[in-house]
Amino acid sequence: MLASGKMLPDEYSYSFVISACAWGKLIQFGEKFHGRVLVGGFCSNLFVQTNLVNLYAVDGVKNAHKVFDEMLDRNVVTWNTLVAGYVKFGDIDGARKVFDEMPERNIVSWTVLVSGYASNGECKEALGLLREMLWARMELNQVTLVAGLSACAEIGDLKMGRWIHSYLFKRMPLKSTVSWTTMISGFAKQGRGKDALSVFQWMENTQDDGSKPDAITMLVVLYACSHSGFVEQGRSIFKNMNKVWGIEPKVEHYGCMVDLLSRAGLLDEAHKLVESMPMEPNDAIWGALLGGCRIYKNVNLASQIAQKLGNLNLDDDKAAAYFVLLSNVYAGAKRWKDVADMREKMVELALKKPPGRSWVQIGESVHEFLAGDWSHKHGSLIHEMLLLVTVEARLTGYKPDVYQAAQAYVDP
Template structure:
């Protein structure tokens, strides 16, 4: 029985919307040529859009030129297809043909497609031209078009232009506000992003999942735990905690803020966690140094029938590395391709080199790098370099440093680490040469900073800091605490001071490290039952690590320090890292 022509046409259009292959698209075109014609322009428009979205620009253009009746919808289909592939030049070419050759005026749909392509490709001049066209056509009252322009200017970093657009908008919808929050967060203005969220609420606009995703990122950038708890409360109130992606974002945020217990609670409340949620919890265990727990979680994940991928194994190997689980890490690295079909990538090799290096197996780590099937990057060499620094192997360290210098000559951290390695070995002349090389290259050393939240504010400390309003109280408290832990048997690790000075000077220098000042401040301003949570931008030194252990014992306080590598949980004189970091 022959199919009704309208039914046949509807079937073809439905097929095109789900088409993912060029051969299938051509087969549908053949059916159209054989059984229908292009007088009904819609099927032709759909074919053009399909070819464009599949990256077949020439096929789309040739078919488009064959269409007997090309209206605005036809041109929009062509431009929209090009836009989805980011073909800015082809979008503009079609735009100019439509407008100047055919005399067809674009509408907001046309302009939105081109703006989208400009945003994805960073085509600033072209996007500004389309903005001007929208102004001349008088269509800037269309909220969706303005949202597209906000997104475009946000991605180009033009926050002033974003602000002007928002100021002139007739009515901002939830998408508009979400864009404002996301744009400011992505452009390192997270505090402004939160301010826009507050304005959004005052405007009577209810947040959606897009709002929350941007807010969670803003909270992570700001590092404010109280703000995060407020956002968590808002999520619960709006019922958004049932969305797995939102719950996963919260889990990840709390882990990065040092609240692993909160992460565990949220994970336990997720119904049917997906692979991303399992992996986020695995990453949380890894960064906090709970390798055994990460392994148990991985086994539970497998029992639930969730297949691991390359990201899962990256965090699993990282967890093994931070816990000294050498044999376990080797086993996971070996079964990745054999059992799960996950071929090792650079991140996996970096984790394995880090695992071997942290355990003092520097030669094994070096051999692994030599036999890698791909060229090692700075992450792989950097993992070995860190191990050379820890174990004082300046000879191998120099070789690795040369590799890093060639890969990234502008990274000051590599020069600093080599200089510190020479200093620790008493090779002061070599250390001086490296620092002179840094100066010649114009490289600047980032100072060590420690941060602690109190009173809805982040307090920042650097070594020997005297700028804090409560500086006198902080130093008095620090002196008092240092006295207590010395009586308990603490001895300063002055070898951590990498300067050729007298022992007394070393002790004075090391006693004023930023971590110690932050801990003293925390003891002054926080309640006895709450943990002192500190973030450090560099790796914590051995002396500060020992100091934190003794203070946690003497003061009976939980101290959590996140350095550039991982979290350290100090309680009753013991660190969660087992002195392995």
């Protein structure tokens, strides 16, 4: 069109071509067209500028925000584009700031931020925003509900999860692979393996090409089998992944199977599966097998795994976790010298085990706790109550290790 010289592009031409550059992640081409937009005097056009924000948001938020700030007129689509850009690059605080400044919001605005919170592990914030949506009388869509359900599964907000479950399946005429998978994941993370497998079987029996199980579905189903001890079901599902659904198992699927077999005490079978893998086992694979060694006190296999883990380049948190796990294996076998060697090794490498974390739901609120953390506003009262429980345990003749563990938590 430019080469012919017979017709000059207008704002619509540039709007579409810049949108194409954004979709194709062709930033350099987009910058050239941006220059032509400036020369042609189309920089005040709302659609052109919105697509420029979308273009620059592909590569980062700084230039996108610069174009946004230069705009004299903005609509909700422009604002949503900027929020999505911040979410894409993991700057949830930046996304929330833009969201709070929006003069008008639609379902996309809310959904982008809820999904952003959930995918970045800020599950309490995701559910808080979901409740704000309900108070604002916003109609929830499938993406929002799936993100909310994932957040419920992650922190154990069973009450909200049940409400979303009811809302999701009553009002969703077409259930996608994502919605089915999220439901299965929610049940699996709550330890409700039978329910997870029931939903999976329901999904399998649904005659809908748009909701066939995918690799992630298989992963959460195997996870459910692993944490519920369903060995035979896990074997069958793993075997049928490729045979029935044409899904080639990845290292994560092997990891779930190794975890399942290890938890069930089938360490030889688990080890053989690791040796037969078509890819190199990663630390998660060896860690799952090591966990089985701790439960069933298989010191010889644990020592072999330790050598395998030693050849991997692990970050400090993972290395510390595996050292502690191996130390526990040795302690279970009363090999105290090996325990001392592991602890000394951790000191030499300046490794610290990441603190344990748990959540407790009371009414509408979910409270998060870290081991040894006193930051909770009711921390003093909680520890006073724990001390009373400890004393009562002693008076009623509970086993020493029970109240000693509680006392160690109260006064480490």
